[in-house]
Amino acid sequence: MGRSRYKIYEPTHPHFLTCTVLNWLPIFTRQESVMILIESLKYLQREENLKLYAYVILENHIHLVAQSDDIGRSMRHFKSFTAKEILKLLQKERAHTLLKQFQFYKKSHKKDRSYQIWQEGYQPKLIQSEAMMMEKIRYIHDNPVKRGFVDETKHWRYSSARDYEGVSGLIDVEPFW
Numbered sequence: 001m002g003r004s005r006y007k008i009y010e011p012t013h014p015h016f017l018t019c020t021v022l023n024w025l026p027i028f029t030r031q032e033s034v035m036i037l038i039e040s041l042k043y044l045q046r047e048e049n050l051k052l053y054a055y056v057i058l059e060n061h062i063h064l065v066a067q068s069d070d071i072g073r074s075m076r077h078f079k080s081f082t083a084k085e086i087l088k089l090l091q092k093e094r095a096h097t098l099l100k101q102f103q104f105y106k107k108s109h110k111k112d113r114s115y116q117i118w119q120e121g122y123q124p125k126l127i128q129s130e131a132m133m134m135e136k137i138r139y140i141h142d143n144p145v146k147r148g149f150v151d152e153t154k155h156w157r158y159s160s161a162r163d164y165e166g167v168s169g170l171i172d173v174e175p176f177w
Contacts, residue, residue, distance in 0.1 A: 007124075014053060014067040014127040016136040019079060020119045023105045025098060026059040027086060027117075034158055036085045037062060040078050041171055048074045051174045054137040056144065057158035063140045065127065075122045083117040137164070 008015070021027055028034050034057055041064075044050035053065040068074040090099050099115065106116035127133045141164065144156035153161035162169040 008072045008126075010126055011070045011072055012067060013071075014051075014065055014133065015071055016123075016125040016127060017064045017066060017071075017075060018061060018123045019064075019075075020061040022102060022116050022119050024060045025101055025105075027090075027098065028057055028059050028062075028158075032089055033086060036082050036089065038158075038170055040082050040085075043081075044068065044074050044078060045172065048077065050074050052160070052171060053133070053174050054140045054160045054164075055171065055173070056140045056156065056160070058143060058147070058149075063143065065133065065136050065140065071124065075124075079118045079122070083115075086117050087115055 028037070037057055041050065041052060041055070045052065048068050048070075050066055050068040053067075055062065055064045055066075066074075087099075087102075090102075102115040102117060106113070107120070110116050125136075127136065137160075141153040141156075141159060141161040144150050144159065145153055150156050153159065154165045154167070158170065160169055160171070160173045163173045163175060
């Protein structure tokens with residue numbers, strides 16, 4: 001897959017975003033790797049005015065509905081920081097098989113690095129209406145159920161579905177009612 005063809009024309013508006021691990025490798029199966037994503041999102045909330053309306057973290061990708069002062073910049077920071085931290089974790093844990101795969105599947109034009117964690121881009125889709133916002137939030141929350149991981153959306157720990165049920169989740173969200 002080549003460079004992303006998705007463009008952001010309204011950088012301060014809410015977007016539905018997807019970040020996928022290169023070759024769909026399942027690296028978010030352990031709490032340590034998931035916490036890298038969570039802490040990065042919390043940092044962006046504090047430092048870049050990231051507003052998170054919904055999220056779900058699955059074993060090999062993450063979906064968000066979010067906005068910031070510049071969502072493109074925020075997503076570049078998110079992917080860059082999390083890639084570096086995930087690599088550090090994999091090296092610390094001596095996850096040689098995964099590291100070899102991230103080296104093998106790295107795109108040839110990525111000459112400045114030995115590994116690539118994320119697929120290019122994040123597929124931004126501008127939220128254009130309240131109906132679209134609700135559709136994307138439902139899609140995000142239903143993802144673990146559709147994949148057969150849980151029976152109810154609120155049972156997936158790494159999701160904002162709990163917040164929409166009135167229970168505090170792992171990351172503060174701006175509920176969209």
